[in-house]
Each structure stands twice: as C-alpha cells, then as structure tokens.
C-alpha cells in the first residue's frame with residue numbers, strides 16, 4: 001500500500017514536473033516563434049535591399065557601358081587627333097625644309113643677280129669705251145673718206161681730160177696704175193658724206209654704176225608707226241615729238257634722245273598709207289620672189305590692227321594681180337610656248353612643228369578670192385589671247401599668215417607675221433606660267449633680232465635654228481630674192497615711253513646701214529677696204545655688245561621677277577606655317593580639355609565601380625564595417641571589367 005502511495009506521489013510530482021516542462025516548452029516555443037518571425041522579417045528586408053541593390057547594379061551597369069562607349073569614342077578621337085598632330089608636324093617639317101630650300105635658291109639668285117649686275121656694269125663700261133673708240137674711228141674715217149672723195153674727183157677730172165683728148169698710150173699707162181682704171185671709175189660710187197639728209201647714213205649714199213642699189217640698201221625695210229592714244233592715255237608732244245622722219249624724246253632731267261628713220265607714220269595715219277610702202281612686197285611675190293612683213297612692238301601698240309589691215313589690203317591687191325595661171329595656198333599658224341598650231345583647224349598645239357606646218361598648208365580652190373579673207377579672219381580669231389596689265393586681249397603668241405603663189409614666173413612666198421608683245425617682263429607683272437610664257441616670247445624675239453642682225457651683217461652663219469619662229473620664217477627671211485619689212489609699232493602714251501624707246505632702238509639697230517658692205521662692193525682701194533673691214537668689225541662688235549646688254553638687262557629683269565615671285569611664295573608659305581602652328585596649338589588645348597574631361601569621367605566611373613562592388617548579397621555587412629563608407633557593399637559580385645579598363 002505504501003508503495004502505491006509512493007508511486008502515486010511520484011506520479012503527481014512527475015505530472016507537476018511535466019506541466020512545468022510543458023509550460024516552459026510552450027514558452028520556449030513562443031520565444032522561438034517570435035525569434036523566427038523576427039528573422040523572417042529581417043530576411044524580407046534584406047531581400048528588398050538586395051533587389052534594390054540589383055536594380056542599382058543594373059543602372060550602374062548601363063551607365064558603365066555608356067561610359068565605356070564614350071571612353072572608347074574619346075580614345076578614337078584622341079588617336080585621330082594624335083594622328084593629325086603628327087601629320088601637321090610632318091607638314092610643318094616639310095614646309096620648314098621647303099622654306100630652307102627657297103631661302104637657299106633666293107640666296108643663289110641674289111648671288112647670280114650680283115654677278116649679272118657686275119657683268120652688266122662691265123658690259124656697259126665696255127660699250128661706252130667701244131662707243132668712244134668707234135666715234136673716234138668714224139671721225140678718222142670721215143676724214144679719210146673726204147680725202148678719197150677728193151682723190152676721186154681728181155681722178156674723175158683726169159678721166160674727163162683723158163676722154164676729151166686721148167693721150168698717147170704710154171701716157172695713159174703711166175697715169176693709170178691698172179689697165180682697168182676706166183672700168184673702176186665707172187663703177188665707183190659717189191659718196192656725198194655731207195649730203196643734206198646725211199642724218200641717215202642709209203640715204204647718204206648714192207652711186208652710179210650698174211649694180212642693184214635696192215638689193216644692198218633695202219635688205220630690211222624699217223617702218224615706224226604710232227597708233228593714236230586711247231582715251232585713258234596721255235601723249236605729251238613736248239616729251240614725245242614725232243614727225244615724218246624724226247622722233248625726239250625729251251624726258252624731264254634726262255638727256256634728249258633722237259631717232260631717225262626713213263618712214264615714220266604719225267598717229268592717225270591710215271593702214272592704206274602704211275600699205276603703200278609694202279605694196280612692193282606683193283609685186284615681188286607675183287614675180288616669184290619672197291617677202292616677209294613683220295609687226296613688232298609692245299603689247300597693245302597696234303600690231304594686230306596694222307597687220308590685219310595690211311593682210312586685207314594685200315589680198316585685194318593679189319586678187320587684182322593673180323590670174324588663173326597661178327596656184328594659191330594658205331597657211332595660218334600660231335607659235336605659242338615653242339609649240340605650233342594650225343589656226344585653220346581645231347588641231348591642238350604640237351611640238352612637232354615640221355609635221356604641223358606641212359599639214360597646215362591648204363591649197364585654195366579657184367574661188368579663193370571670195371573666201372580667203374574670211375578664212376584668215378576666222379584663223380586670227382582662234383589665236384591665244386590673255387588679259388595683261390598692258391592689253392585686255394593681248395596676243396600671247398606669234399601668228400603667221402603665209403601665202404604661197406605658184407605661177408609661170410616661179411614660186412613666191414609672203415609671210416605676214418604678227419609677233420607677240422615685246423614688253424619688258426617687269427611691266428607685264430608676269431608671274432608663274434605667264435612669266436614662263438613671257439620669257440619664251442622674249443627668247444624668240446631675241447632669236448629674231450639675232451637673225452636680222454646676222455642678215456644685215458652678211459654673216460656666213462645665220463642662226464635660224466635658235467627658235468621655232470626663225471626656223472619657220474627662214475623661207476622668206478633673208479635671201480637675195482626676199483624683201484623684209486619690219487613694222488615697228490609704238491604707242492604714243494607717256495606710260496609706254498620706255499617700251500617705245502626700246503622698240504625705236506631696235507629699229508635703229510636693224511636699220512644701221514651696212515655701209516661697209518655697200519662701199520666695198522664698189523671701191524677697190526686696199527687701204528679703204530682694210531679701214532672699212534675695221535669699221536665693220538667695230539660696228540658688229542658694238543651691235544653685239546648692245547645686244548648682249550639688252551639680253552643681260554632682260555635676264556636681270558627675269559631674275560628679279562623670279563626672285564620676287566619666290567619671295568611672295570615664301571611669304572605665303574610662312575603665313576601658312578604660322579596658321580598651322582596656331583591651329584596646332586588650338587588643337588592641343590582642345591585635346592588637353594577632352595583628355596581632362598575623359599580623366600574625370602574615368603575617375604567617376606571607378607568610384608561608382610567601387611560602390612557597386614560593395615553591394616554583395618552574400619557579404620552584406622553593416623554600414624560601419626566598410627571603412628570610410630556608409631553605403632552597404634556587395635562583395636564577390638561578379639562584374640567582369642574589360643581588360644582595357646583594368647589596364648588603364
């Protein structure tokens with residue numbers, strides 16, 4: 001019984017203990033549930049944060065990608081800018097190199113200029129010396145000639161005396177040193193040195209005898225024509241006085257200059273009047289002779305005007321003279337920059353002048369009378385013209401209208417030559433291509449002068465081959481059956497005074513009478529011949545010196561212009577270099593600014609990168625755990641940075 005009582009008691013105790021345990025379990029369960037609820041709440045909060053962080057991460061990623069694209073764009077820009085800088089630097093280097101070269105050539109040119117000036121100075125000195133010597137010599141010769149003239153008069157008197165009362169044979173033999181005395185005297189010329197028009201030695205010579213006076217005297221005929229002044233030009237007749245045989249130039253503070261010619265056509269003379277002196281050439285053509293009519297002068301002096309008038313009048317004359325027994329052919333050609341063009345066709349310029357010339361010959365049919373002038377006009381209108389400082393429509397080429405007439409008396413040729421302007425290069429203000437063109441014009445005009453001088457001096461070698469112009473003119477220029485007429489066209493304008501003087505000086509030189517040749521043909525005295533040979537030598541030396549001087553002056557001018565041209569180019573290049581340097585500096589500043597901007601962006605990006613990295617869902621730590629940052633950090637978040645970024 002006692003044991004059951006004890007058991008009951010034990011049971012009651014256990015029940016109480018159980019109840020207590022049950023209570024504590026319930027309590028514990030409650031506390032666990034509370035704790036669980038709290039944890040779940042916290043988890044919920046963390047998940048929300050995570051989602052926010054993921055969202056932020058997405059935004060950051062977007063920004064990062066945008067920044068990355070921008071950075072690569074900037075990098076490309078930087079690369080291209082660097083490339084441009086490099087190319088500018090290369091250009092700058094090249095320009096500097098070019099500048100050096102220009103400077104070097106300028107120095108060389110300067111040196112050649114000095115040398116040329118020195119040569120010119122010596123040539124001028126020589127020319128003065130020769131001139132003085134020549135003047136002295138010519139005075140001596142004049143005395144000598146006077147003596148000869150007196151001798152001749154004496155001989156003539158004696159001859160008259162002999163003819164009136166024939167002496168015994170022995171007497172004649174004694175008086176006459178050679179059996180041909182009578183013959184000699186008959187063929188001797190009268191040399192009236194102090195004739196009224198002795199100003200011009202060509203007309204100061206008259207003769208009796210059987211040889212052809214014109215053949216020796218008129219090898220080259222020089223006509224001077226002045227066109228009327230235009231409305232914009234002034235002609236001061238006190239400074240430039242023109243009459244029919246003399247031109248006097250009286251510039252202020254300068255020695256006055258006189259030029260004398262056989263024929264001077266004053267301003268306002270008609271082309272018909274000028275043509276009267278050329279008509280002879282057309283007649284010569286009909287009888288199988290040759291003629292060359294050349295218009296020379298500065299740009300705008302009226303060469304084309306005169307030549308066109310003369311061609312049209314010559315054609316009219318030919319129409320009257322030529323019968324159906326004659327064949328007529330025409331060539332209209334243009335020489336430009338040492339190239340030839342057939343103006344009767346659309347063919348381009350060619351260097352092969354012989355072939356072009358052969359092709360250019362056009363045989364005219366029987367109705368040529370009505371067509372030839374029209375054809376010539378059409379051809380002339382095709383000439384190369386340009387605007388220059390001196391003429392609005394300046395012919396920059398030499399034009400030749402060439403008629404060949406084949407008839408019963410032989411083949412006659414006439415060349416009408418309208419030369420390109422002879423103005424000095426400095427005046428035309430030519431540069432570059434135009435300068436080259438002007439130099440070639442000058443070269444061919446010099447070659448023409450040389451040929452004419454050689455013809456006048458009866459030189460053995462005539463330098464036709466020195467230019468295309470002279471080669472083409474060879475058939476009519478020179479030769480005993482040829483009449484050469486040079487029409488020296490001048491402008492009366494005060495602005496063109498220097499050019500007019502050059503043209504007139506050339507005219508005088510061309511017309512310098514070949515007195516020596518003329519007299520030697522008729523006098524047989526050895527002493528006179530020797531003296532004349534000397535005189536002729538002196539004259540040809542003087543002429544050659546004057547030509548050299550003229551050439552040197554032209555060369556000097558060309559060099560000066562070329563130098564100026566180069567100086568201008570150097571100045572332009574220097575300006576360009578300066579501008580490029582300025583541009584480079586601006587670009588460098590721009591690049592620097594872009595670079596700084598890019599640098600700022602990069603550091604901002606790196607900062608955001610660090611922030612994104614701190615928002616790891618697995619390693620979420622309390623804000624206080626990240627040093628110096630109050631933003632939660634995501635650790636082990638796998639953002640793969642591009643290599644380029646990490647390397648930067």
Ligand SMILES: Nc1ncnc2c1ncn2[C@@H]1O[C@H](COP(=O)(O)OP(=O)(O)OP(=O)(O)O)[C@@H](O)[C@H]1O
Pocket residue numbers: 226227228268269297298299300301302303304305306391393394395396419420421422489
């Ligand atoms: N005798 C003249 N009478 C009236 N006007 C003239 C005379 N000569 C020339 N002229 C005028 O002067 C101007 C220049 O003449 P032209 O073109 O013949 O000169 P150019 O020497 O041939 O020049 P370029 O060498 O440049 O060709 C033209 O307007 C022309 O009509």
